[in-house]
Structure formats: structure tokens, C-alpha cells
Amino acid sequence: MKAKLILDKEYTVGEIDKRVYGSFIEHLGRAVYGGIYEPGHPQADKNGFRKDVLQLIRELDVPVVRYPGGNFVSSFNWEDSVGPVDKRPRRLDLAWKAVEPNLFGLNEFMAWAKEAKTEAMMAINLGTRGIDAASALVEYANHPGGSYWSDLRKSHGVKDPHNIKLWCLGNELDGPWQVGQKTSDEYGRLAFETAKAIKLFDPTLELVAVGSSNRHMPLFPQWEATVLDHCYDKVDYISMHEYYANRANDLPTFLANSLGMDQFIDTVVATCDFVQAKKRGKKQINLSFDEWNVWFHSNDADKKLEPWTVGPAQLEDVYTFEDALVVGTLINSLLRHADRVKIACMAQLVNVIAPIMTRNGGPAWKQTIFWPLYHASKYGRGTSMDMKVEVGCYDNATFGDVPWLDASAVRSEDGKSLTVFVVNRSPDQTIELGGSFAGLEHFKLKGHTELHHADIKAINDEAHPNNVSPVEKAVKASTAANLSVAIAPLTWNVLRFEE
Ligand code: AHR
Numbered sequence: 001m002k003a004k005l006i007l008d009k010e011y012t013v014g015e016i017d018k019r020v021y022g023s024f025i026e027h028l029g030r031a032v033y034g035g036i037y038e039p040g041h042p043q044a045d046k047n048g049f050r051k052d053v054l055q056l057i058r059e060l061d062v063p064v065v066r067y068p069g070g071n072f073v074s075s076f077n078w079e080d081s082v083g084p085v086d087k088r089p090r091r092l093d094l095a096w097k098a099v100e101p102n103l104f105g106l107n108e109f110m111a112w113a114k115e116a117k118t119e120a121m122m123a124i125n126l127g128t129r130g131i132d133a134a135s136a137l138v139e140y141a142n143h144p145g146g147s148y149w150s151d152l153r154k155s156h157g158v159k160d161p162h163n164i165k166l167w168c169l170g171n172e173l174d175g176p177w178q179v180g181q182k183t184s185d186e187y188g189r190l191a192f193e194t195a196k197a198i199k200l201f202d203p204t205l206e207l208v209a210v211g212s213s214n215r216h217m218p219l220f221p222q223w224e225a226t227v228l229d230h231c232y233d234k235v236d237y238i239s240m241h242e243y244y245a246n247r248a249n250d251l252p253t254f255l256a257n258s259l260g261m262d263q264f265i266d267t268v269v270a271t272c273d274f275v276q277a278k279k280r281g282k283k284q285i286n287l288s289f290d291e292w293n294v295w296f297h298s299n300d301a302d303k304k305l306e307p308w309t310v311g312p313a314q315l316e317d318v319y320t321f322e323d324a325l326v327v328g329t330l331i332n333s334l335l336r337h338a339d340r341v342k343i344a345c346m347a348q349l350v351n352v353i354a355p356i357m358t359r360n361g362g363p364a365w366k367q368t369i370f371w372p373l374y375h376a377s378k379y380g381r382g383t384s385m386d387m388k389v390e391v392g393c394y395d396n397a398t399f400g401d402v403p404w405l406d407a408s409a410v411r412s413e414d415g416k417s418l419t420v421f422v423v424n425r426s427p428d429q430t431i432e433l434g435g436s437f438a439g440l441e442h443f444k445l446k447g448h449t450e451l452h453h454a455d456i457k458a459i460n461d462e463a464h465p466n467n468v469s470p471v472e473k474a475v476k477a478s479t480a481a482n483l484s485v486a487i488a489p490l491t492w493n494v495l496r497f498e499e
Pocket of ligand 1: 026070071172241347348
């Protein structure tokens, strides 16, 4: 089969906000306890932060990490997590039926974020709490001193303000599972008033309003329209969440999910623009896809867990090679919408539906899905190109015509290189890829990295951490003008061109 990539140096989607390579740490399962924080572990530093995990996170170069939830945040009292550790209460976390010992909290997270070379995206509890607790938290975190909450922070040994720029106004408040679920009008009003108070404190802070928990929610996209009708003036982003599964073991449908993500993004963009038009507004609301990933492997195991323990092995999906392919296509979808998706967080970062796994007391390793995120974070910074892919399709009952190839293209910030990310969805057809790169014909193919495994269900685990790993392919000397590169069946590919 033949296919062709068509792009023009003048036609772009938009600048890629590096925060699309964000991630998420929730107080859930072993994300914190046994994941990023494990005092007594041979690799723990003086703060109890696991250095082996930090090393892998730095490799991923994660620009922003959402914290502390998720469903957890909707019944969380942030004040429990600061001050002398021996005075902090143990609480029942209603969201995940676990015990939260509050050994690791706001100030520990900010110290950890510095080590991980990342920024915080802090979520506020708008489930059980409201404007007052939110304002207090922002003052505690960001005010230099001379007020009750900022002086309390200083008394906790944190002299300088954290200057957290990005805040989430709650989490999934349309969901019946959420503690403190709200109607769209209730939430919209609360988000507006909370945002107003936060922006009175500092108008430069960036705020994310809660969108639908996924695109199958009964109120989607009316929820977004109503919420933004209330808080358009005060917020900057609307959140999106979606998880993808292969419960029916139907690979052609599973691999087509990026088409669903494309549609989801297009619908939310249309809704934001509808509200903007209705308000005769100047401000464009952008998207924060702050939870996305594959999630389904651990569902049955989670039903058998004992409730009310600290750091149970919850949501520990062990990812297969096919999951890595799907993650690659989802990243392509985010990049194809770089003009509007400014923040995206793979959910989550360690142990809990995560690219990094650990054993308590033992090693840390890369799951299969680590690789596409690593490649995109490393090579996918700059400008997203408006690329057309000429390729055949297969027919799918859920998604209709599904192209055999899923791709995105990124021109580097200095303009000197171009990277194309391609997934071949075909189980048996190698695709001969040609190109037409107007204005960039002279770019030479310099590298071809491929992720593949003969067994679509192959995993990485403690004993075989490199079972699914990328390889460097030999490249034939060619320019974009005479490109001919073989894209093998069921592969994630990184094609690197340079001037
Ligand atoms: O990421 C796991 C959970 O999925 C989050 O806590 C919640 O927001 C979503 O439903």
C-alpha cells in the first residue's frame, strides 16, 4: 500500500504549548505513597522522594503536573496537608475508599515539583467546599507574606510563595460519582464566584473550568455551554477528560479512538466559540484536556480491594503494546488541535494508570505507553503543521472510514527540523510513504525510530522492563522531495527530518 504526506511550510495549525505533555499525580492508590514518595526506599532522598522515579519523570520532560486530584480533591481539606506532619489528621478519602495519612501535602508536592523540573497545576475542591477555602489556599500558596494564610505558610518553613499560575476549579462535578456533584447552573455560578475571588487576588492566574467528565455524559455539550455562560468572563480554559478501553478485544475499533478524540475536541471548540459569539466576547476559551489515557485493565482487580488502607494497588493498569499504539494516535490528535488544546495531562504519572511503574521497596520501570509520550515530548515542540495524509481507509462500525495511518507533524522552534509521528493501524500491510513538503523539499530524512512488538499484548514488567522498546531503523538517504520510507504494520514511528 502507498500513502503520501502533504504539507506546506506556510500552512500551520498553531504553536504547540509545551503543557500538552503534562501529567497528573492524584492522591490515589500508589501514585504518591510508593510512587513518587517512599521514605526508607534505597532510592529515597532526604525528603522521601524516590530518585529513580524522578529520573524517569525528568526523562519524560513533563512541563506541568496536575495535583492533588481528580475525584480525591472533591472532599479534600487542603489545610490537613500542611504544617507539622505529626499533627496532620488521617482522613477517610471518600472518592477512593482509602485512608489519606497526609504525610505528603501541598508544600511537599511543590518541593517535589522543583526536583521533577515541572510546574504545578493545582486543583481546588469545589465539591464539598467553596470560595472561602479556595481563596485561603491561593493566599497560602502565592502571597509573599503579611497576611494570615501567607504567614501560616511561612510558619510552616516555606518562606517564599510558590507562585502557582494554573488552577483547576474543581473536578468532574457533573459526575454522579463525584462527592458534591452539581447541576451545570450550580457549578457555573460557583466557578464564576470562585474565579472572581481568585482573579481579585491576582488577575494573571490562569483558571480551568470543569467540562463534562467525558463526551458520553448525558449533558455533553450543554454542560459546557451553561457553565461557560456563567463564567466565560473569568476563566481561561475548559477541561476535557476521556479514557479509552479495549474491553471487547476489538483492535480495529480500539486503534480508531483518535477519531473520537478529534470529534470530542471539535465539539468542545465549537461550544466555546458559540458562547464567545453569544457574549460578543473578545476572549477565546481554550481547552485543557487534563485527563486522557487508556484505562480498563485494572477494573476487575480494583473491585476486590480492601477499603480504607493507605496506598492500595488501585488502577494499576499494566499496559500492552497495543495501548502504546493507541496512546500514539491520541497524542497525534492533541497535536492536530494545537491551536486550541493548550494543556493536556496524561492521567496519570506513576503506578495509577501510568507510564511509570514501581514496586514498593523495589525498582521503577517504563510501561509501554512511556514511549510515545517520551518521543512526542522530546521531538514534538514547536509548530504543529497542517498535514494531509493521502491514504486508504478501513470501514469500522463505530467510527466509519478509518485511515490506515494516523499522523501529525511538528516543525521545531528554530525551523531547522521537522518530525512526523505516524501510527500504521494495519495488522498486515507495510505502507510505502512518500511526501510532498512544499517549501521544505530540501529537508533530509535523518532518523526513523520505530516502536513495535510481534505480540500486540506484550508488556513491560519488573523482570522484562525493556520488552517493548523503540529501535532506530537504518534510513535510506533521501530528501522530503524523493521520500520513500516503509512504515511496518502496527508500529509507532518517529520520522525526523533536518534542513
Ligand atoms: O484519573 C482517575 C480518575 O478518573 C480521576 O480521579 C477522575 O477525575 C476521573 O474520573
